[in-house]
Amino acid sequence: MIRTAIVEDDPACAELLRRYLERCGREWGLEIQAELFSDGLDIAEGYRPVWDILLMDIEMPHMDGMEAARRIRAVDPAVVIVFITNMARYAVKGYEVDALDFVLKPVTYPQFAMKMKKAAAIAAGRERRYLLLPKDGVEQRVSTDDILFVEVINHRLYVHTAGGVYVRSGSMQEMERQLALPQFARCNNSYLVNLRNVVGVRRDAVLVPGHELPISRPKRKAFLQTLSDYFGGGFR
Incomplete structure (x- = not known):
């Protein structure tokens, strides 16, 4: 099972990502569990390192995705982080928190599936090492x-x-x-x-x-x- 957190303040985008994850699971024969968080603060505060993959929006009202990722990295070096953003310039900043990749909005399924496949493979390999x-x-x-x-x-x-x-x-x-x-x-x-x-x-x-x-x-x-x-x- 791959445990995934979707951190996204736009309910429509969060639901789209959840449906895309379900589709990936069906097509790849994997069980992908998803939980939704509406802000970076919601997941970073009291964070428990139980996730394999974080799909993280960057621009959110109370705590942006970059700051949330920095806090999470302090306690979880293994989780795979993929940023969801409409600004490509954030891709460079993603290296500061060891992000795997970023997906540009509006998110299309082929683009999402390609990057999720890479994230899932890395998460599966890391699971045995932690x-x-x-x-x-x-x-x-x-x-x-x-x-x-x-x-x-x-x-x-x-x-x-x-x-x-x-x-x-x-x-x-x-x-x-x-x-x-x-x-x-x-x-x-x-x-x-x-x-x-x-x-x-x-x-x-x-x-x-x-x-x-x-x-x-x-x-x-x-x-x-x-x-x-x-x-x-x-x-x-």
Whole structure:
């Protein structure tokens, strides 16, 4: 499923974009969920990083799309932003907030579908590289590259990152399925290690920044082989 927010103060244009998204979903065999926001302030205030794509008007009365995008980027580096505008000059400013593209008004379906197809493909690729994790009562989108390791204690998952620890409920098996990336491997039943961030190996432990994690005897051979394959040799 692709979760899309339409941020547009013109009800007729917002409804047109929603119908276009439905048509894209039918033609591509995708489930595209759309929610409408009538102003940049409505989505930026209390923003939660649950969207895959933002279709953002630029000129809106209370908060323009560019300012809303700047605020959103501060907490969500992954969401794909496509601006909807009648002024091409805004395209250059879009680079400031890492916008993918812009669609000129009046929006035609062929133009919209072409740019949405690119946005959907990028969103699908990014989804695997980020996790939604809770911290201080707020969900944050965290890059999998920043994860050092995941630890399970009493059915709670502790996701250790360079920027701190995130805690959520769940099992290690669920986390492995969610990540589904070759850079993660178990060194024992309690730890799932991001091989990208391994800095060394001792006889019975793997080293990641600030931590020394034990390698269990049953998993030692498979873990070291996976680590060796990941780095192209050198760890045995």
